[in-house]
Each structure stands twice: as structure tokens, then as C-alpha cells.
Amino acid sequence: MADAMLSLNNVESAYGPIKAIRGVSLSVMKGQIATVLGSNGAGKTTILKTISGIIDPRKGSIVFRGEDITALDPTYVVKRGLSHVPEGREVFPLLTVHDNLMMGAYTRRDRDAVARDLEAVYAYFPILKEREKQDAGLLSGGQQQMLAISRAILAGPELILLDEPSLGLSPKLTRDIFEIVVRINRERGTTILLVEQNANMALNAADHGYVLENGRIVMEDTCERLREKDDIKEFYLGMKEAGARGERRWKKKKNWR
Numbered sequence: 001m002a003d004a005m006l007s008l009n010n011v012e013s014a015y016g017p018i019k020a021i022r023g024v025s026l027s028v029m030k031g032q033i034a035t036v037l038g039s040n041g042a043g044k045t046t047i048l049k050t051i052s053g054i055i056d057p058r059k060g061s062i063v064f065r066g067e068d069i070t071a072l073d074p075t076y077v078v079k080r081g082l083s084h085v086p087e088g089r090e091v092f093p094l095l096t097v098h099d100n101l102m103m104g105a106y107t108r109r110d111r112d113a114v115a116r117d118l119e120a121v122y123a124y125f126p127i128l129k130e131r132e133k134q135d136a137g138l139l140s141g142g143q144q145q146m147l148a149i150s151r152a153i154l155a156g157p158e159l160i161l162l163d164e165p166s167l168g169l170s171p172k173l174t175r176d177i178f179e180i181v182v183r184i185n186r187e188r189g190t191t192i193l194l195v196e197q198n199a200n201m202a203l204n205a206a207d208h209g210y211v212l213e214n215g216r217i218v219m220e221d222t223c224e225r226l227r228e229k230d231d232i233k234e235f236y237l238g239m240k241e242a243g244a245r246g247e248r249r250w251k252k253k254k255n256w257r
């Protein structure tokens with residue numbers, strides 16, 4: 001049985017009066033990819049922001065590599081080995097591709113290892129090497145996603161938090177990026193927590209999954225088993241039953257079986 005690298009215990013976070021996540025408990029096992037599925041506004045981004053210290057939770061605790069990191073400053077959390085790839089990438093548009101990557105490594109002193117990591121990300125994404133002297137703002141959306149993931153690797157993380165890498169990308173580019181994410185996990189042993197609306201891609205890439213609805217976890221299981229569940233097929237994989245019966249089932253309340 002793998003160890004939990006990250007655990008959230010009964011975490012609640014809010015924006016003023018709006019409770020965005022309530023009583024969220026989840027674990028990410030060392031060496032695995034875990035995913036949180038959920039539709040718009042379910043609270044996926046809030047979970048990641050709460051883990052990385054951008055938002056302080058109102059309740060609950062977060063343990064990373066055996067240490068309580070609840071509400072710690074994001075800079076400290078990064079130094080402990082946790083990198084966050086935010087939704088919308090947030091690359092520095094006026095810095096070159098190379099300088100964006102080096103921003104990821106700026107707290108590191110192990111220069112040789114940084115140089116090896118730079119070579120590794122250029123091998124995963126050769127287009128970044130080709131364009132290393134160009135401003136990041138000139139890259140396409142998909143290339144900026146590659147850059148954001150690569151910048152996270154340059155921080156030398158044990159765990160990467162990945163917020164909707166498929167956002168705004170074509171199906172082909174989404175597949176390509178997911179393939180590299182899985183390789184990063186398998187080849188480098190980096191643990192990954194991925195939040196996604198694209199359930200199909202996420203359930204194929206990840207080992208373990210959680211379903212988030214209105215800020216609460218309503219289901220968890222291995223991704224292999226989640227793919228076989230009726231509610232997941234219907235509501236997340238779009239495999240509606242045909243005809244009137246299917247229509248009735250579609251309208252009925254989800255009961256997460």
C-alpha cells in the first residue's frame with residue numbers, strides 16, 4: 001500500500017459568505033495520479049488554491065509529506081516540494097520562455113539538477129526549446145500550458161497540482177498534454193493531483209478519482225471502477241441511454257451509485 005503524500009481532512013473554504021468547499025477529505029498516494037472531477041463551480045480550483053496556501057481554509061487540516069501545511073504561505077509550500085499549475089496557465093508574457101522556466105527554479109540552489117530538469121522539459125516539449133528565446137506571450141494556448149507544466153517541474157516538486165490542463169485546448173492537443181503528464185508521473189515519479197472537467201481524459205490518466213459536487217465529495221474510487229459506474233457514465237462521460245427512458249434518467253436526480 002502506497003503512503004499518502006497529501007491528505008485533506010474535513011477542509012472548508014469560503015469567499016466571504018460563499019462556502020466553496022465543505023468537509024472535503026481526500027488523499028493523494030505517493031507516486032500516483034489522483035483526480036478530482038466536477039462541473040463548473042463545483043469547487044475544484046478552490047481545493048487546489050487551499051492546498052497551495054493561496055486561500056486559508058476556515059476549517060480542517062492539510063498534511064503534506066507528514067507536515068501540517070494548513071494555511072502556510074505559498075512560498076513555503078513550494079519549497080517543501082509542491083508546485084501549482086494554475087487554471088489559465090499564468091505565464092509571464094513579457095519574459096522569454098527560458099526565463100519563465102528559470103522563474104520556476106528561482107528558490108533552488110542545486111544548479112546541476114536544475115540544468116538536468118531543463119533538459120528533461122525540453123525533451124518532453126521540444127517546441128519550448130525551439131522557442132526558448134521568444135516572449136512567452138507569443139506562444140499559443142497549448143504551448144503556454146506546456147510552459148506552465150514545465151515551469152512547475154523546474155521547481156523540483158514531489159507533487160504537482162494541475163488545474164484543468166484541457167481548458168481551451170483542441171482534443172488532439174489535450175491528448176498530447178495528458179500523455180506527457182502521465183509520462184512525467186511514470187518516468188520521474190512525480191505525484192500529481194489533477195482537477196478536470198474532461199472526465200474522459202482524467203479517468204484514463206489517473207489512478208484514483210474523486211467526484212466533487214457543490215463543494216462536497218460525493219464519490220471516490222479507483223478510476224478503473226469509476227469508469228464503470230452508471231452515474232459517471234451518464235453525467236460525466238456523456239454516455240446517455242438512448243430514447244425516452246434515457247431522457248427520464250437524465251432528468252432524475254443523481255444518486256451516486
Ligand SMILES: Nc1ncnc2c1ncn2[C@@H]1O[C@H](COP(=O)(O)OP(=O)(O)OP(=O)(O)O)[C@@H](O)[C@H]1O
Pocket residue numbers: 015018019020038039040041042043044045046047087197
Ligand atoms: N474569487 C471568488 N469570489 C467569490 N466567489 C468565488 C470566487 N472564486 C470562486 N468562487 C465561487 O466558489 C465556487 C467554487 O468555484 P471554483 O472556481 O473553485 O470552482 P471550479 O470547480 O474550479 O469551477 P470551474 O471548472 O468553472 O473553474 C463557485 O460557486 C464560485 O462562484
